[in-house]
Amino acid sequence: MxxxxxxxxxxxxxxxxxxxxxxxxxxxxxxxxxxxxxxxxxxxxxxxxxxxxxxxxxxxxxxxxxxxxxxxxxxxxxxxxxxxxxxxxxxxxxxxxxxxxxxxxxxxxxxxxxxxxxxxxxxxxxxxxxxxxxxxxxxxxxxxxxxxxxxxxxxxxxxxxxxxxxxxxxxxxxxxxxxxxxxxxxxxxxxxxxxxxxxxxxxxxxxxxxxxxxxxxxxxxxxxxxxxxxxxxxxxxxxxxxxxxxxxxxxxxxxxxxxxxxxxxxxxxxxxxxxxxxxxxxxxxxxxAHRYNTTSKVITIALVGKYTKLEDAYISVMKSLLHAGLACKCKVSIKFIEADDLEQSTLEKEPVKFHEAWQQLCSSNGVLVPGGFGVRGTEGKVAAAKWARENKKPYLGVCLGLQVAVIEFARNVLGWKDAHSEEFDPNSTHKVIIEMPEHNTGQMGGTMRLGKRTTLFKADSSVLKSLYGGKESIEERHRHRYEVNPRYIEEFESQGMKFVGRSVDGERMEILELEGHPYFVAVQYHPEYISRPMKPSAPYLGLVLASINRLNTYIARGCRLSPRNSFSDTESSDTEEEMAALMSKSLSFTSQESSPQQL
CATH class of the missing domain: 3.40.50.300 (P-loop containing nucleotide triphosphate hydrolases)
Incomplete structure (x- = not known):
């Protein structure tokens, strides 16, 4: 070693x-x-x-x-x-x-x-x-x-x-x-x-x-x-x-x-x-590196979060958007919007900040609501999900982003005005988000649903299933304590919010998609954790494609990037002759620098 x-x-x-x-x-x-x-x-x-x-x-x-x-x-x-x-x-x-x-x-x-x-x-x-x-x-x-x-x-x-x-x-x-x-x-x-x-x-x-x-x-x-x-x-x-x-x-x-x-x-x-x-x-x-430096096409994604004062809080999310953008030969400009600023309480106290936040959201090509903990900013995230749903704007919700999409739909489509998460309002008569039964509330560290879990696709016609290459199941990493209440699934699906991906036992809702929307997708897991520079995460790739109006073309092509957009990253083995030539060269560390061609 x-x-x-x-x-x-x-x-x-x-x-x-x-x-x-x-x-x-x-x-x-x-x-x-x-x-x-x-x-x-x-x-x-x-x-x-x-x-x-x-x-x-x-x-x-x-x-x-x-x-x-x-x-x-x-x-x-x-x-x-x-x-x-x-x-x-x-x-x-x-x-x-x-x-x-x-x-x-x-x-x-x-x-x-x-x-x-x-x-x-x-x-x-x-x-x-x-x-x-x-x-x-x-x-x-x-x-x-x-x-x-x-x-x-x-x-x-x-x-x-x-x-x-x-x-x-x-x-x-x-x-x-x-x-x-x-x-x-x-x-x-x-x-x-x-x-x-x-x-x-x-x-x-x-x-x-x-x-x-x-x-x-x-x-x-x-x-x-x-x-x-x-x-x-x-x-x-x-x-x-x-x-x-x-x-x-x-x-x-x-x-x-x-x-x-x-x-x-x-x-x-x-x-x-x-x-x-x-x-x-x-x-x-x-x-x-060349694509990053030379790509001229720019799209804007509004990231509605709770920790936007420190960009490192969303580093994997940012990298995932970057990977997806490079695959599509476009540059993703992220607008960080503090979720609090979209709420009515901000309008009353700081109207300029409120209107600036909404102007940023409305001028974006797509909306991303990532994970988070605690009640602060929740209503702002709900408002962002509502705006994206009503205005047919591409939307990706991750973890809490899925939960606020469910809360918004329950309030404004199903008519349950007090719908909320048990985490934020234990007295709600419509707890559409509930605490997982196995969550240990007495200890803080390592008690959530963590790590890789299998998700099974329930529907044959699913945008995310297509983006994942038509697989019947996928494995993604999780980090959450609350989940969609299975008691209300029938009401949601009857109005067009389909839970197309579920856990192996069928009890946990992992993926939702909205019928009749260009791209309204939310996932309970965190797909950003396994995104790679040359293998972008499917949900993030879908958001970028939808934001540049190329999602349908991509799916029609069998979810394959055009040859000019593909990376030749396969590291095939050298032939015996090439290796012999390589080993015969002096690898001594001299003051002369090797050219990229020699490397």
Whole structure:
């Protein structure tokens, strides 16, 4: 097993996750099996109880793990399926050590950070690195480990010490350290400054880890003199300083890294045995970046949410819309609308804000209502669903977005004016949304309906069934506590709201579609969690297609994109002659950069 540790310096939020994901993608493109681990040095057991304003989106995995949003980056870039143990937190480590102590595993010994906590971290990494993530039973060959936070954070010290020991435990030939550091450029001087990076590297080396690669993050491309200065003061060659400036999209990052010989360096440093060349997959990523940069057609989607002040709260939703837009060769501009602003109470207090919100909604090409918790903003979401239904505007509801669509329909079509969710109005005489029987109200963490579940299509003629390729069943990830009340299904369906997808037992309503509407679809699950750059999520693709008036054409074509819109992302094996020619080439790490054609 080969391990690549990615740490960060100066400040957080400079793209460690994207860098780590891009490294993994490049190695996977070379034919290696790659997995990833994200370390979050907070005491929470998982991300499930976080406010979206704390750490952004809570990302849900197949096994129901509620984890950091960076694991979404890894799954999207590498097209793999991770597990809850791929997200390590300080809380998980301490919980496991304390459980062992209570069982007597350390009987007679004083339990300390070193060696007990550091050993637990190392053992966890070694165990999880072997878990298959590609849908087969083959163990990974490379593990990318991202250490959250920045070097020097007090909460991250046990992890840094653990990896100082770990490099000797697995032998240096199997361990590589990549440090991502900010190179600021103050407006007052316009000069790129290396002192913060020097200080960060000095701190890292003082803790016993010496970086093999330094990724210099900057707003503008790093000039050669700055690169050489980092090399001189940070004890690496200039070729080991990788420069990553701000790009128009994350899809430009893997080709940017590849153009700086990083694939060759890792092959030599870790003695990696490449099975084929990354050219084909890299070309697909270059095509993604090219589409993003050159596409002129723009559509607007109104995202009516509750946490719009922090876009990371909807990062997977945003990525899903982006994937769908790129597949259709159009750019999706997202209008973030705070659900509160659409409510009548806002009209009375802040009429300007109310009218601006409605103007944004009415000028959009489509409407998306994502998930959320709590009563705040609910009536605004109901109003958005009503407007989309009455004005034949493409609508996609996700999780709570399905529930508010049901509430709106019950009030304004079925005539049940007090219809509501049991979560928001326990005294309603028409509780069209009810709490799931198995939900544990006495404990907060991990008690919802989480992870991958099977949905069966009930109807033969369904828009989403067509978008899913005519499958009889699908598997998607869930995260919810409330569901549509099955008691009222007959009344809803008699008026045209069809529940075309249900759980295996038939009790839970998973997909609704509205008859006579261009695209009014809502799902109880979260399809954004398994959207991929070259394989967009079906519900999101349907929303984008409907918003550009191409949905019917797409379905008539058998739900296939035209050849010019398809990505050539299949990484077929190289012939024996090609591999022999590849291996005969010198892969030494020289000062000359290889061209994209050579890669």
């Amino acid at each position: 080969k391990y690549i540790l990615v740490s960060g310096g100066v400040i957080s939020g400079i793209g460690k996750g994207v860098i780590a994901s891009s490294l993994g993608m490049l190695l996977k493109a070379c034919g290696l099996r790659v997995t990833s681990i994200k370390i979050d040095p907070y005491l929470n057991i998982d991300a499930g109880t976080f406010s979206p304003y704390e750490h952004g989106e809570v990302y849900v995995l197949d096994d129901g793990g509620e984890v950091d949003l960076d694991l979404g980056n890894y799954e999207r870039f590498l097209d793999i399926t991770l597990h809850r143990d791929n997200n390590i937190t300080t809380g998980k480590i301490y919980q496991s050590v304390i459980s062992k102590e209570r069982k007597g595993d350390y009987l007679g010994k004083t339990v300390q950070v070193v060696p007990h906590i550091t050993n637990a971290i190392q053992e966890w990494v070694e165990r999880v690195a072997l878990i298959p993530v590609d849908g087969d039973q083959a163990s990974p060959e490379v593990c990318i480990i991202e250490l959250g936070g920045t070097i020097g954070d007090i909460e991250g010290m046990p992890f840094v010490e653990a990896f100082r020991q770990f490099q000797f435990r697995v032998h240096r030939d199997n361990f590589c350290c990549v440090h991502v550091s900010l190179v600021p450029q103050p407006k007052s001087t316009g000069e790129q400054k290396t002192k913060p990076t020097q200080a960060s590297i000095r701190e890292l080396r003082g803790l016993g880890l010496s970086p093999d690669l330094i990724v210099a993050r900057s707003h503008n491309p790093v000039v050669d003199s700055v690169k050489e200065k980092i090399s001189m003061f940070c004890h690496v060659s200039a070729q080991q300083v990788i420069c990553v400036h701000d790009c128009t999209s994350v899809y430009s990052v893997p080709p940017l890294l590849a153009d700086q010989n990083i694939v060759h360096y890792l092959q030599q440093r870790l003695s990696l045995n490449f099975r084929h060349r990354p050219r084909r997959l890299l070309n697909s990523w270059k095509e993604l």
